[in-house]
Amino acid sequence: MQSLIDKIRQGRFFDFPGGVHPPGRKTLSNQDVIGKCTLPEHLYLTVKQHIGAPGQLQVKVGDEVLKGQPLTRSTNPFALPVHAPTSGKVTAIAPHVSAHPSGLAELSVEITPDGRDKWIELTPIPDYQQLPKTRIIEAICDAGIAGMGGAGFPTHIKVSPKKDVEFLVINGAECEPYITADDRLMREHAWQIRQGIDVLCHLLNPGHVLIAIEDNKPEAIQAMQVACQEKPDYIICPIPTKYPAGGEKQLIQVLTGREVPHGRLPIDVGIIMQNVGTCFAVADVIFTGKPLIQRVVTLTGEAMTKPCNVWALLGTPISHLLKHAGYEKAQQGVQRLIMGGPMMGFSLASEQIPVVKSTNCILAPTQQEMTLPEEEQACIRCSACADACPVNLLPQQMYWHSKAKELDKAQDYNLFDCIECGACAYVCPSQIPLVHYYRVAKAQIRQQEEEKQKADKARDRFEARKQRLEEEKAERELKHQQAAEARREAMHKQGDDPKSKVAAALARARKQQTSDETTAAPETADKVAAAIARAKARKAAVQQGDSAPSDTADTAAEDKQAKVAAAVARAKARKAATQQGDSAPSDTADTAAEDKQAKVAAAVARAKARKAAVQQGDSAPSDTADTAAEDKQAKVAAAVARAKARKAATQQGDSAPIDTADTAAEDKQAKEATASKSKTTKQVKPKDKVSTQVTTADTRVKPAPADDREEQKRQRVAAAIAKAKQQKAQKDRQQASSTADMPAEKVAQPLVEVDEQKKQRVAAAIAKAKARKAKLDMQSSADNQQDKTDE
CATH class of the missing domain: 1.10.1060 (Fumarate Reductase Iron-sulfur Protein; Chain B, domain 2)
Structure with missing residues (x-):
């Protein structure tokens, strides 16, 4: 280490690869002292002017602010506040064109100066050595100080490292052509720069302080030597002029011969670097309490009549500075303004771009001085x-x-x-x-x-x-x-126990299922036996009807007896099912069966009486009462046949329709026969009119004898009854076959419903028959009365 310090004191420095030697052109602006610029009409303070996060706004439109008042506050370690450069009023908070190569708009605070330039109350810290270092670092942060050399890195982060510092390097090289802001600052304010170095040394406690200045700035070198003569550890290092010797890594290599590794920082090799402008700003805040609100800006280029360095308030539009330097656009031909030097600067998109903390130069070259880039x-x-x-x-x-x-x-x-x-x-x-x-x-x-x-x-x-x-x-x-x-x-x-409850429930379900199956088995057998009995009865009735069509009343009686027997069997089955259930009424089926049996017996008796009357009336066809009785019996037979046909049609549904036309024809034929007999009876007159009636009858077709007509009528009725019974038997056989295949649970309910429907249809048929009988009786009485009147 001592040998390295000896080399540095002897002016034996290292070199870095590459580099160029462009013309400096520094004499254009470094001849005069740093001037002051007048207040612009508006100041545009960009909220973010450093590397890191923007601060949080503390003002709103319409607020009155004082010089040095913070407009934002730090809410992040990498956030820095921005302060009002002068007193005035906040007239807008909106995006404004920024100091960036893209010229994009960024959030800015617009202040209209009031001309008073009134400061806030300042709080300097002259006894900083007696205070904790954190208090000094906090003051630097609250002042909004960032790197003034162009990078804009927050200073309070740089001065609080976690590693030991061997060298504190103060960069005053200013290697960029045309720029003389640091040169004039060192010439005029070397003492304040040294005060800032003292504060940084108190915070960092470095082993050595190296102040690097290019050898093309002899006045600045002399001024800093005088200011640091009381500090033997502060070494002034005049380095060779070579671009870019002012770069951080290049300057470290020139002074110490150390190279910063890829992806690492200077602190990793024991070095921290600060710009002379940053040292001045640190001294300003510690010893005067002033935040960073202005900086030195070089206004140069042959297109300016008065190139110089000025103290420019942050937020000052470039157009206002150009006016101060006597910018003549006509000398350029094509307007060309550069922020920074000709090597690392960028062209400005607008004259309304404001000065920020890293702005060190505004260059306006002529076309002869700096040619435009070729294709x-x-x-x-x-x-x-x-x-x-x-x-x-x-x-x-x-x-x-x-x-x-x-x-x-x-x-x-x-x-x-x-x-x-x-x-x-x-x-x-x-x-x-x-x-x-x-x-x-x-x-x-x-x-x-x-x-x-x-x-x-x-x-x-x-x-x-x-x-x-x-x-x-x-x-x-x-x-x-x-x-x-x-x-x-x-x-x-x-x-x-839930498990025991589940087991009990399963046992009850199995028991109920077994009981249902045991109960359903005899019910199903009874129903099947009843269906078979009905089928046999129908078959026997059909066979008897074909062989003895004349015995109509006996056949009907036997058919009804078979039906009664089947109904009784069904009623017994329903009664057994009802007794096993809780909600079924008692003795309903037996009562209905007995009622039906009584009605059927009465009908059979009436049929036998009519049959005996018909047999007795064969030998006396001229008797009007016998004729009326036969007529009535024929109508009753026809009505019974129609009722049975309708009943069969209802049971068969769409699959076995009744021969409606045949039934209607037979009904019509029976009515015509009855009407013919009635007419013949009415035409019997007294003896004095016999010749006239005979004469009239001779002109007509001779009717068949009464025995033949009655025989034909009985045959038709028997045929209709046989046909209806055959259809009903076919329907019952189909129903019995389908019922036999079904479980007992599904058979019981439909059978009960069918029996109920059958009861209703039988009652309706009996009511209709009684009505027809009453009507025929009335008509017969009227005919007898008429006959007696005629006699």
């Missing part, structure tokens, strides 16, 4: 850019990959080690703006990294939420299990 041509692979690169990079390869948007490959060539000094573009014979491509590629990579960070954070939030939901679900399930266990234990203590 970009193809790379000739001359390697001049690689020879000029002070970081030993390969600018040609980085250019190809950056232009092709191959960002990964560009990063493989250490793109972010590029300090954007512009030396490669300065020596390129093809006029390729290499630094432009590097800046664009860096911006795209940063954007991708930000999106990736957002995606990672979103993924982390999603996974955390998913884990939280799973934990909550597991906790709920555990609670449910514990509650179920508690219930089971409580029931077990009380003797109510």
Whole structure:
């Protein structure tokens, strides 16, 4: 270490690779002292003027502010406040064009000065050595001090390292052509700069302090030697003039011979660097209490009639500074304004761009002084850019990959080690703006990294939420299990075991199922036997009807007896089923069967009486009463046949329709026969009219004898009854076959319903028959009365 210090004191410095020697042109602006600029009409304070996060606004539109009043406050370690450069009124808080190569608008606070330039109450800290270091660092942060050399890194972060500092390097090289702001500051304010160095040494406690100044600034070197003569540990280092010797890594290499590794910081090699402008600002806040509200700005270029250095308030529009320096646009032809130097600066998109904390120069060159960039041509692979690169990079390869948007490959060539000094573009014979491509590629990579960070954070939030939901679900399930266990234990203590209850319920279900099957078996057998009995009865009735069609009343009686027997069997089956159920009424089926049997017996008796009357009336066809009785019997027989046909049609439904036309024809024929007999009876007159009636009858067709007509009538009635019985038998056989295949549970209910319907139809038929009988009796009485009247 001592040998290194001896070398430095002897002026034996190291060198860095590459570099260029452009014309300095510093004499344009360093001849006069730093001037003061008048207040502009409006000040535009960009909220974010440093590397890091913006502060939080503390003012609103319409507020009156004082000089030095904070407009924002720090809410983040990398956030710095912005202060009002003068007193006035906040007239707007809106986006305004910013000091950036893109010229994009950023949130800004517009202040209209009131001309009073009234300060807030200042709180200097002259006894800073007696206070904790954190108090000094906090004061530097609250003053909004950032790196004044151009990077804009927050100073309070730099002066609170976690490692030991061997060298504190004060950068006064100012290697960029045209810029003389630091030169004039060291000449005029060397003492205050040394005070700032004292404060930094108190905070960092470095082993040695190296103040580096390029050897083309002899007045600045002399002024700093005088200011630091009482501090033997402060070494003034006049370094060779070479661009970019003022770069952080290059200056460290020149002074100490140490190289900062890739991706590392100077503190990793025991070094911290501060700009002379930053030292001045630190002294200002500690010893006067003033925050950072102004800085020295170089106004230079042959297009200005009065190039100089001025104290410019932050937020001052560039147009106001150009006016102060006597800018003549006509000398340029095409307006061209550059913020910074010709090597690392950028063209301004508007004259309304405000001064920020990192603004050190406004350059307005003429066309003869600095020619416009020529059209970009193809790379000739001359390697001049690689020879000029002070970081030993390969600018040609980085250019190809950056232009092709191959960002990964560009990063493989250490793109972010590029300090954007512009030396490669300065020596390129093809006029390729290499630094432009590097800046664009860096911006795209940063954007991708930000999106990736957002995606990672979103993924982390999603996974955390998913884990939280799973934990909550597991906790709920555990609670449910514990509650179920508690219930089971409580029931077990009380003797109510859920398992025993389930077993008892299953046993009851099995028992009920067995009982239902046992009960259903005899019911099904009884019903099937009843169906078979009905089928046999119908078959016997049909056979008897074919062989003895004349015995109509006997056949009907036997058919009814069979039906009665079947109904009694069904009633017994229903009664048994009703007795087994809880809600079935008692003795209903027996009562209905007995009632029906009585009605059937009465009908059979009436039929036998009519048959005997018909047999007695064969020998006396002329008797009017006998004729009426036969007529009535025929109508009754026809009505019974129609009733049976309707009943069969109802039971068969759509599958066995009744021969309606035949039934209607037979009905009509029976009525005509009855009407013919009635007419013949009415035409019998007294003896004095016999000849007239005979004469009239001789002209007509001679009717058949009464015995023949009665025989034909009985045959038709018997045929109709046989047909109806046959259809009904067919329907019952189909129903019996379908019923036999069905379970007892499904058969019982339909049979009960069919019996009920059958009862209703029988009652209706009996009522209709009684009505017809009454009508025929009335008609017969009327005919007899008429006959007696005629006689």
